[in-house]
Amino acid sequence: xxxxxxxxxxxxxxxxxxxxxxxxxxxxxxxxxxxxxxxxxxxxxxxxxxxxxxxxxxxxxxxxxxxxxxxxxxxxxxxxxxxxxxxxxxxxxxxxxxxxxxxxxxxxxxxxxxxxxxxxxxxxxxxxxxxxxxxxxxxxxxxxxxxxxxxxxxxxxxxxxxxxxxxxxxxxxxxxxxxxxxxxxxxxxxxxxxxxxxxxxxxxxxxxxxxxxxxxxxxxxxxxxxxxxxxxxxxxxxxxxxxxxxxxxxxxxxxxxxxxxxxxxxxxxxxxxxxxxxxxxxxxxxxxxxxxxxxxxxxxxxxxxxxxxxxxxxxxxxxxxxxxxxxxxxxxxxxxxxxxxxxxxxxxxxxxxxxxxxxxxxxxxxxxxxxxxxxxxxxxxxxxxxxxxxxxxxxxxxxxxxxxxxxxxxxxxxxxxxxxxxxxxxxxxxxxxxxxxxxxxxxxxxxxxxxxxxxxx
Numbered sequence: 001x002x003x004x005x006x007x008x009x010x011x012x013x014x015x016x017x018x019x020x021x022x023x024x025x026x027x028x029x030x031x032x033x034x035x036x037x038x039x040x041x042x043x044x045x046x047x048x049x050x051x052x053x054x055x056x057x058x059x060x061x062x063x064x065x066x067x068x069x070x071x072x073x074x075x076x077x078x079x080x081x082x083x084x085x086x087x088x089x090x091x092x093x094x095x096x097x098x099x100x101x102x103x104x105x106x107x108x109x110x111x112x113x114x115x116x117x118x119x120x121x122x123x124x125x126x127x128x129x130x131x132x133x134x135x136x137x138x139x140x141x142x143x144x145x146x147x148x149x150x151x152x153x154x155x156x157x158x159x160x161x162x163x164x165x166x167x168x169x170x171x172x173x174x175x176x177x178x179x180x181x182x183x184x185x186x187x188x189x190x191x192x193x194x195x196x197x198x199x200x201x202x203x204x205x206x207x208x209x210x211x212x213x214x215x216x217x218x219x220x221x222x223x224x225x226x227x228x229x230x231x232x233x234x235x236x237x238x239x240x241x242x243x244x245x246x247x248x249x250x251x252x253x254x255x256x257x258x259x260x261x262x263x264x265x266x267x268x269x270x271x272x273x274x275x276x277x278x279x280x281x282x283x284x285x286x287x288x289x290x291x292x293x294x295x296x297x298x299x300x301x302x303x304x305x306x307x308x309x310x311x312x313x314x315x316x317x318x319x320x321x322x323x324x325x326x327x328x329x330x331x332x333x334x335x336x337x338x339x340x341x342x343x344x345x346x347x348x349x350x351x352x353x354x355x356x357x358x359x360x361x362x363x364x365x366x367x368x369x370x371x372x373x374x375x376x377x378x379x380x381x382x383x384x385x386x387x388x389x390x391x392x393x394x395x396x397x398x399x400x401x402x403x404x405x406x407x408x409x410x411x412x413x414x415x416x417x418x419x420x421x422x423x424x425x426x427x428x429x430x431x432x433x434x435x436x437x438x439x440x441x442x443x444x445x446x447x448x449x450x451x452x453x454x455x456x457x
Contacts, residue, residue, distance in 0.1 A: 005030050005117060006218060010164055011124055013132040018068065021061045022124055028054045029117060036109040044104045051099065051112065055092060062088065069131060080127055087119060094309030102313075107226065111313045114230025121216055121231070122162070122238025129161055147247070148172065151277060154246050155291055158239060159283065163212040167283040174280035174290045175369050176270040178362065179376035181206040181327075183224070184261035185233070186269065186304070187240050189253035198253060199273070200240050201266060201292040204232070208287025224323070229316045233258070233307070247277075247293065257306045260319045262326070265304065273297070280372070288376070335360045336452055337377070341370040341396070342385040342414060347437065351383065354441050355448060367391030371399060374406055381451065383435065386415035397429045412451065 005026045012019045032050045062084040069077045095112045102108035152169050159167045182203050189198045210222055213232045219225070237255065244253060261269075270292065277293040307315055339362040340351045352361045362379055364370040367388060374382070382400075386393035393413055400406045410432040435447055 005033075005216060008164070008216075010161075013124075013128050015068065015132055018065055018128065018131070021057075021064065022120075022128070025054075025058065025061065025120060028057060029113060029120070032109075032113060036106065036113070047099075047104050047109060051096070054116070055096075058092075059088060065128075065131075074131060076127075076130060080131075083123065083127060087123075091115065091119065091309075098309065098313065107313055107317070110227040111230055111316075114227040115234050115312075117217060118213065118231035118234025118236075119238065121213070122235040127238075127242070148277065151243070151246060152279060154243060155279065155281065158242060159281070162235070162239065163283075163286075165212070165283045165286055167281045167289075169279055170282045170288070170375075171280040171372055172278070173368075174278040174292065175364070175372065176267055176278075176292075177364075177369075177373045177376050178263055179203075179205055179288050182263060182266075183209060183229075183232070184263060184266035185236055186257075186259040186261055186266075187237065187255060188257040189244065190256045191253055195298055196296045197256065197298070198244075198296045199269070199294040200244075201261075201269065201275075201290075201294070202236055202240065203266065203288075203290040203292075204236075205287035205289065208283060208289055211286040224320060226313075226316050226320060229260070229320065230312070233260075243291070259304045259307060260316070261304070262322070269294075336381065337362060337379040338448070339364060339370065339373055339379040339382045340414075341365075341367070341382060341388075341393075343388045344385075347385070347414070350441075351444075354445055358449075367393075367396035367399070370396055374400065374409065378406070378409065380410070381432075381448070382409060382411045383414050383448075384411050386413045394425060394429070397431065401429050410451070410455075412448075 007023055007026050011022060013022075028050070032047065032054065035046045035050055066077065066081055066084065069080060074080070095115060099108050099112060152172070156167050156169075159165050183206055185202045185204070187200045187202075189200070190196065206224055207222065209224065209228060209232045210219065213235055214221075214228050217228065217231060219228055237258070241255070245251065259265075273294045275292045276295040277291065279292070280288065280290045282288050305311070305315060335358065337360045338355060340348050340355075341364045342348050342351070343365055345365070348363045348365065352363060355361055362373055362377060364373045368391060370382065370384070373379075384393045384396060388396070391399075393415075397411050400409060400411070411429075412433045412435055413431055414435050414437055416437050432451065433447075435444055439447075
């Protein structure tokens with residue numbers, strides 16, 4: 001293992017003693033990373049001593065930090081102590097038990113370092129920054145506007161505080177579209193004695209995690225590995241926990257469950273529930289991410305496997321293996337991508353069922369959603385409903401043709417009519433054809449197959 005944590009200037013909170021202790025914790029983790037890559041006779045003993053030292057130093061740091069907060073009258077002291085207590089009494093003991101059970105195996109060490117690194121990064125750059133007043137403190141003080149607008153600013157500020165990345169909102173109605181190589185993460189919050197739960201879904205473009213958490217870890221590869229997943233999980237937990245403080249329904253809730261999801265599992269949850277917040281962000285060249293919060297509700301029975309201290313190492317490995325298998329399958333069976341755009345759910349699902357065996361099908365229910373879907377995951381063909389409300393097919397195509405990257409995306413209109421006036425109106429926009437919705441399914445399929453066969457000649 002050649003990963004090394006790199007101390008950045010923005011990690012300093014401006015309190016000399018605390019900053020010095022944070023740098024020391026980084027150095028201890030780096031020594032553990034180096035020790036874990038050595039395979040000598042003293043490997044296990046070295047790791048045991050290193051982890052013991054890390055634990056002792058961490059607990060001393062917590063005590064010193066809490067004393068400092070008490071002497072300065074920091075209003076967030078109790079919440080901060082609760083976070084320390086969770087790491088001290090729950091997270092660390094569980095990790096240590098796992099190390100003992102696995103005989104300090106390479107996988108167990110990577111899990112330990114990934115979790116501790118993710119926790120430390122998230123805690124240092126969110127909670128500890130607040131001690132010196134560098135971080136967002138109160139929702140009401142942030143912006144006297146609607147909760148949604150304020151939440152956008154909270155998330156943008158947090159991303160900047162964590163990774164020094166400028167991000168911007170691409171859409172405040174993210175519809176669950178696929179973008180890049182996605183990592184889908186679910187967190188469920190609740191309070192004791194209450195059955196109502198708050199779900200948060202986060203989607204990360206893989207390269208964003210590599211460019212942020214991976215960069216801090218010193219990872220050289222451009223792909224996910226188990227250590228990066230563990231570190232990303234705990235960084236995301238800190239991130240979401242901080243965001244939850246600024247949502248009225250999210251205050252005083254505890255984390256009850258977390259899951260790593262496939263795109264299909266994410267889509268099932270997203271389609272089933274009505275998001276309270278659904279924001280899509282772009283961080284420039286680093287990558288996209290989405291933050292979706294579902295209104296508090298009663299959860300039904302779930303088939304998802306929760307990530308817990310006892311199974312986290314195994315489940316993350318399983319997740320990565322399944323992810324790799326899916327990628328290999330997709331590479332071996334590369335299908336053309338078709339975006340079906342129609343305001344009718346019946347038409348969308350009907351077209352998906354008809355075409356999916358031979359094509360990768362993307363769905364959008366409006367012109368705006370279509371534009372967003374094409375921006376995130378450009379298809380090989382768009383089947384576009386001509387008669388949609390608000391922004392019809394002709395207007396949607398006109399918008400697409402104004403963007404240089406999309407001017408050559410093939411578009412076939414789906415329509416219930418084939419009158420000459422409609423065709424003449426859109427001819428300057430260069431559509432690739434028309435399909436009557438009244439055609440039999442096999443005839444529609446034949447037309448789509450014929451379109452691609454003609455292109456390949």
